[in-house]
Each structure stands twice: as C-alpha cells, then as structure tokens.
Amino acid sequence: MTHTDYTKQILNIKDENIYFNENCLEIKRINNVDTKVFHGYLTYTPEYCPKCGCINEGFDDIIKWNFKKNCKIKITKVCGFNSLLILDKQRFLCKNCNRTFTASTSVVDFHKQISNDTNLNIKLELMQKGSEKDIAKRNNVSSNHVNRILDKISQDKLIKNNGILPKKFGIDEFSATKDTISKMAFITVDHENHNIFDINDSRLSLDIEKYFKRYSKNERDKVEFITMDLYKPYYKLMHGLFKNAILISDRFHIVIQVRNALDNTRIKLCNKSNPNYKKLKKYWKLILKNESNLDDTNKKYNKHFKKEITQKDIVTYLTNTDKTLYNDYQLYQGIIKSINNRNKADYINIVHNNINNKFISKKMKKSLKTFINMENYILNSFDYEYSNGIVEGTNNVIKQIKHTACGYKKFKHFKARIMLIKGILNPITQN
Numbered sequence: 001m002t003h004t005d006y007t008k009q010i011l012n013i014k015d016e017n018i019y020f021n022e023n024c025l026e027i028k029r030i031n032n033v034d035t036k037v038f039h040g041y042l043t044y045t046p047e048y049c050p051k052c053g054c055i056n057e058g059f060d061d062i063i064k065w066n067f068k069k070n071c072k073i074k075i076t077k078v079c080g081f082n083s084l085l086i087l088d089k090q091r092f093l094c095k096n097c098n099r100t101f102t103a104s105t106s107v108v109d110f111h112k113q114i115s116n117d118t119n120l121n122i123k124l125e126l127m128q129k130g131s132e133k134d135i136a137k138r139n140n141v142s143s144n145h146v147n148r149i150l151d152k153i154s155q156d157k158l159i160k161n162n163g164i165l166p167k168k169f170g171i172d173e174f175s176a177t178k179d180t181i182s183k184m185a186f187i188t189v190d191h192e193n194h195n196i197f198d199i200n201d202s203r204l205s206l207d208i209e210k211y212f213k214r215y216s217k218n219e220r221d222k223v224e225f226i227t228m229d230l231y232k233p234y235y236k237l238m239h240g241l242f243k244n245a246i247l248i249s250d251r252f253h254i255v256i257q258v259r260n261a262l263d264n265t266r267i268k269l270c271n272k273s274n275p276n277y278k279k280l281k282k283y284w285k286l287i288l289k290n291e292s293n294l295d296d297t298n299k300k301y302n303k304h305f306k307k308e309i310t311q312k313d314i315v316t317y318l319t320n321t322d323k324t325l326y327n328d329y330q331l332y333q334g335i336i337k338s339i340n341n342r343n344k345a346d347y348i349n350i351v352h353n354n355i356n357n358k359f360i361s362k363k364m365k366k367s368l369k370t371f372i373n374m375e376n377y378i379l380n381s382f383d384y385e386y387s388n389g390i391v392e393g394t395n396n397v398i399k400q401i402k403h404t405a406c407g408y409k410k411f412k413h414f415k416a417r418i419m420l421i422k423g424i425l426n427p428i429t430q431n
C-alpha cells in the first residue's frame with residue numbers, strides 16, 4: 001500500500017485524484033485544540049473545459065498551470081481529533097478560451113470548506129435525538145452551519161405531499177415555538193402507520209381549514225375516522241371538511257376531565273382545619289387510582305392511621321369523610337369502569353342520572369354537561385377502538401426533542417428535527 005492509499009483509507013477519501021506524500025500528517029494546535037492536519041494534492045487530466053466546454057483531446061487544448069495552494073477542508077474527526085485536510089488543487093489553462101480553472105473533487109463542494117462527509121455525518125446525527133449545539137461541537141463546525149443544513153432540509157418539501165391523506169388519523173396540538181400563532185402547532189398522526197403525518201404551524205380553525213383544503217374534496221371524502229380531544233370547535237371544523245368521517249372523542253380525555261374534577265374536590269378539602277388534611281394530601285394517588293387495582297388484602301402498618309390497613313380501606317375511609325368527595329369518587333370510578341368495559345348503557349346511565357345530582361361538585365357537573373353535549377362523539381369511542389393514544393405518545397417524543405435542544409427559536413427547524421427523528425424525512429436519500 002502506498003502512503004496515498006492508506007491515508008485515503010483512514011480519511012475515507014474515495015476521490016482517485018487526491019494524493020498524499022510520506023510526511024503528510026502533522027499535529028497542529030488550532031484554537032487551542034490539537035488538530036490532525038493532512039496535506040495532500042489534487043490533480044488529474046480534465047476531460048473538457050468547464051468554462052467553454054471544449055473537449056480535451058491532447059496537449060494543445062488544456063494544460064496544467066499551477067496549484068491553488070492550501071485549500072482548507074474540515075473533515076470528520078480521526079480518532080476523536082479535530083481533523084483538517086489541506087489540499088493543493090491543480091489549476092488548468094484552457095488554450096481554446098484562454099481561461100484558467102481549478103480541479104474539483106467529490107470530497108468538498110466548490111467554494112466550500114466543510115467536507116461532504118462531515119455534512120453527511122451532521123445529517124445522520126440530526127436524525128437522532130441530541131441538540132444542534134452538541135452536533136456542531138462533535139463535528140467541529142459552528143452551530144450556524146448545522147442550522148444552515150436544517151434550513152436546507154426544511155426548504156425541501158417536509159412531507160411527501162402527493163395529495164393523499166391517511167384514511168384514519170388523530171389530531172391534536174402541542175406547544176411549539178414563538179414564531180407560531182399562540183405558540184401552538186397542530187399535528188396530524190396517521191393511525192395506520194402510527195407515525196406523524198404532518199405538523200402545521202397554526203392551530204387556528206381558519207388555518208387548519210386552509211391546510212386540509214389543499215387536499216381534493218374527493219380525497220377528503222375518503223377519510224373514515226378522526227380521533228381528537230374534547231375541544232368542540234374542532235368537531236364542527238372536521239365535519240365540514242370530512243363529510244364521511246366518523247369523529248371519535250378520545251377515551252383518555254374523558255377520564256382526564258372527571259379525574260381533574262375529583263382531584264379538585266380533594267384539594268379543596270386539603271385545608272389545615274380539616275382533621276384529615278395530611279391523609280388527603282398524602283393519598284391523592286390512591287384516590288385517583290382505578291378502584292379495581294387497589295390492594296384490599298395486604299395490610300400494612302400506616303403511621304397516619306396508627307394501625308395496619310389496606311389501600312382499599314384508606315380510600316374508603318377518606319372518601320367517606322365528605323359527601324361531595326364521596327359522590328365525585330363514585331362517579332369517577334363508574335365512568336372509568338364503563339369505559340374500560342366498553343359498556344355504553346352503563347356510561348349513559350351514570351352521566352344522565354347524575355346531571356342533577358346536587359351532591360357532586362360544580363366542576364364534575366360541568367364535565368357531565370360537556371359529555372352530554374358531545375355524547376355522539378364520546379359514544380363512538382365505545383364502538384371503535386381508535387383513540388388518540390398514539391398522538392399523545394408522539395407529543396411526548398416531541399416534548400423530549402424540544403427539551404434536549406433547550407427549545408427552538410424557529411418553527412421550521414423544530415419541525416424538521418421532529419420529522420427527521422421520527423424517520424419521516426430522510427435527508428440522505430431526498431436529493
């Protein structure tokens with residue numbers, strides 16, 4: 001193997017026209033960091049003149065002129081060291097047009113100082129969780145350079161907008177960036193492949209309408225199911241846009257509503273004049289737990305009760321200390337049970353029989369009113385297994401991405417990162 005061969009092996013350089021001499025490597029301190037500096041040169045016989053297009057057939061057409069010396073190219077790290085390729089590039093003179101030009105290489109684009117391999121590596125890292133700042137540091141480039149790559153990715157179409165919508169999808173919103181309206185973005189998740197379909201930078205009804213109307217009416221009419229939380233304006237909007245779709249309220253959000261109402265009642269009882277104050281404060285989790293999952297056999301010594309007691313006994317005791325708490329609790333557990341058993345009749349009975357119950361809290365009553373108001377959509381969730389669980393899961397991943405990067409200033413960067421990390425966008429194959 002020649003020096004050229006093994007140096008190129010180490011640096012993963014495939015360009016046949018780059019050569020290295022025996023003493024091509026030196027260690028230099030650059031910006032206070034030890035850097036491996038490789039010196040090489042680039043030369044070949046050009047096939048034609050890029051200036052005038054004249055074909056190079058012999059000595060009279062294009063001749064080697066001089067070298068453009070010391071072109072700096074940042075390459076990927078070697079054994080963890082920042083590395084630099086200093087390339088002397090051959091210059092040519094075209095006798096046909098009398099102009100000169102410089103040799104080009106696949107290692108780096110014309111007029112660029114960062115190698116294509118480094119850029120590829122940055123793109124690969126952008127597909128993993130991790131902040132842009134860390135990616136920049138690992139690749140020995142500026143954060144701005146990483147952001148420019150993200151910019152370019154976001155300029156290309158972020159979705160394969162071939163005019164086809166998922167037949168079953170969920171919608172939701174999530175906290176996005178300052179440059180989105182009210183800092184919220186709108187997300188559509190495909191129920192069939194369990195992945196993001198798209199993210200829109202506004203959740204306003206008008207914008208969402210405009211967004212979905214990019215798809216033909218024929219395509220929109222093919223949508224079969226849409227899941228969403230209990231935000232009423234979305235239902236009207238979705239009905240208008242997707243006339244054949246069955247709208248399904250998310251089961252989880254139904255439970256959350258009554259759960260919050262019950263917890264609110266408990267918190268109100270947590271004042272220091274209440275003799276059960278400490279117990280109510282400590283055992284909030286048990287009160288909110290699905291009754292059937294409470295342990296009612298194992299007694300454990302409890303310092304608050306000063307005796308051995310089961311989980312079930314603790315909850316029974318606490319819920320019996322207040323009439324509103326007791327009634328809210330029964331209602332909450334009843335709704336959980338009816339939903340878990342997909343028992344529509346039970347659910348309807350519980351909601352309708354309690355709407356005039358004067359012993360439940362105001363907040364609980366408000367939840368029941370919402371439920372009656374949206375009964376058709378809620379009952380759909382008993383008939384069809386689709387829920388917004390996958391959307392919520394996706395939103396958690398989005399939160400993590402935002403958190404790792406310590407937030408994003410630009411929506412387009414945030415969106416590009418989400419799409420890259422979720423594997424919807426592949427910057428390597430997209431060109």
Ligand SMILES: [Zn+2]
Nearest residue numbers: 049052094097
């Ligand atoms: Zn020429």
